Amino acid sequence: MMQEVFVEGFGVSVSKKSERLVVKRKGEVLFERPFFDVERVIVATGGATISAAAIHECVRHGIPLEFLSFSGAPYASLVSPNLGGTVRTRREQLLAYEDRRGVELGKAFAVGKLRNSANVLKYFAKYRKGADRRTYDFLYRRVDRIEELARLVEEIEGSRADEVRGALLNAEGRGAALYWEGVERLVPEFSGREGRGAGDLVNSLLNYGYGILYHRVLSAVTRAGLDPFAGYVHTDRPGKPSLVLDLIEEFRGQVVDRTVLGMLGTGFRVGMDGGMLDEATRKLVAGKVRERLATRIKHRGRRHSLENVIHIQARGVAGFVRDGVLYRPFVGSW
Structure with a gap:
């Protein structure tokens, strides 16, 4: 192995x-x-x-050689220049931005993010149905609203990515606000989502896990022959791998959030050193995220590890832009 x-x-x-x-x-x-x-x-x-x-x-x-900062932020990745895939895939990926393919991919990424956010809340709600009915109802009120946002995203129309980006980001933002309200109810010490540089325990754990996941998605995108910097929802900026940031949204909740919230629910004690996770905690979180990535789930009628699903989805993006094969977002179970 x-x-x-x-x-x-x-x-x-x-x-x-x-x-x-x-x-x-x-x-x-x-x-x-x-x-x-x-x-x-x-x-x-x-x-x-x-x-x-x-x-x-x-x-x-x-x-691949992948580099993380002490906070878990990815800052470099070394891969073989021979893993870039075919020229045709990248040409079609760039052309897709200007036609309906970019719209369909942007919608798929947003729907995947929203439905996975709802399913993560459902996963933690089911254990509280009998023991804590008020929390169960609180979570499901947010689940219902997030799922309604996903249905609205599916109805968005446009001829190119720029025309629908604002609507997609608006739906994602509203869904994220509802999702993190649910997380706050599950983890009382959580005071709201913060990205890089966060000094609180929960956000530090999440950010470290996201850093590990980021490299998995970057590797999958590169191996599928796609340009990691040419996305559809996240805007193009120098040094910003927008396609990686688009695709990672399908996996944040199912890979990292479920892992971190599950650890906290078992009374896991976080060690901090100078406003950052200490070495022992980083090792433990990394190990738990890798265990989650190795978990086998049912996907498209067969069982795969979650890590392999990331590669399947990246190849799915390539197949859609190159050959027109329908792309469906990954939605994990609850």
């Missing part, structure tokens, strides 16, 4: 020894495995050194 390598802590080195990837700390071997058995390398520390030989071998084997 291929293994993910998570590099954490100071004084760590990543190197190549013969045909094996070796991770050491102060001379002690922490990990050693043949490159063909390594799926990806995630570097979540500023205190590690990586040899050029190790980088070269990772690229040669198609192993």
Whole structure:
């Protein structure tokens, strides 16, 4: 079974020894495995050194090297330049922005986000139906409104992405406000959603998990032959991978939110160090998110790991823009 390598802590080195990837700390071997058995390398520390030989071998084997800050924010990813897919896929991806294909993809991403938000709330509500009826009813009032927004998104019409972006973002924003109201009811210490730089416990956990998920989606988009910077809902800006940010919305709730809220519901104690998650907490959260990604679910009539579903959806985007194969958003169960 291929293994993910998570590099954490100071004084760590990543190197190549013969045909094996070796991770050491102060001379002690922490990990050693043949490159063909390594799926990806995630570097979540500023205190590690990586040899050029190790980088070269990772690229040669198609192993992505992904870098996270202490807060979980992704800041770099190294992949083989040969994973870019076909020119035709990228040409059609760019052309789709100017026709109805861009509209349909934008709507699909928004519907996926909204329906998954509703299903995450349903997942946590079902355990409270008998024990805490008031919370159950509170959550379902928001579920109903989020699902109505999803139905409205499906009815949006337009001939190109620019014509519908405002309506899609409005629906997503209204849905997000309802969703986070539900999360606040589930986690009393949660005081509202904040992105990068958040110093509170819950947002720090969510942001760290999103950073790990981001690299999974980036890898899937790249391997599908798509340009990660050419999206349909998120606007184009220098250095902003808008397609990754579009597609990740289908998975945030099912992969990260369910994991983090589940951990908090079991009395998990978060460790903070200088306004950031401490090393032990980062390792634990990363492990739980990876477990969730490895969970097998039913998708399109077959069972796949959630991580594989991300790749299936990315290939679905490529198939839609290139060959006209209908794209359907991923909606997880509850």
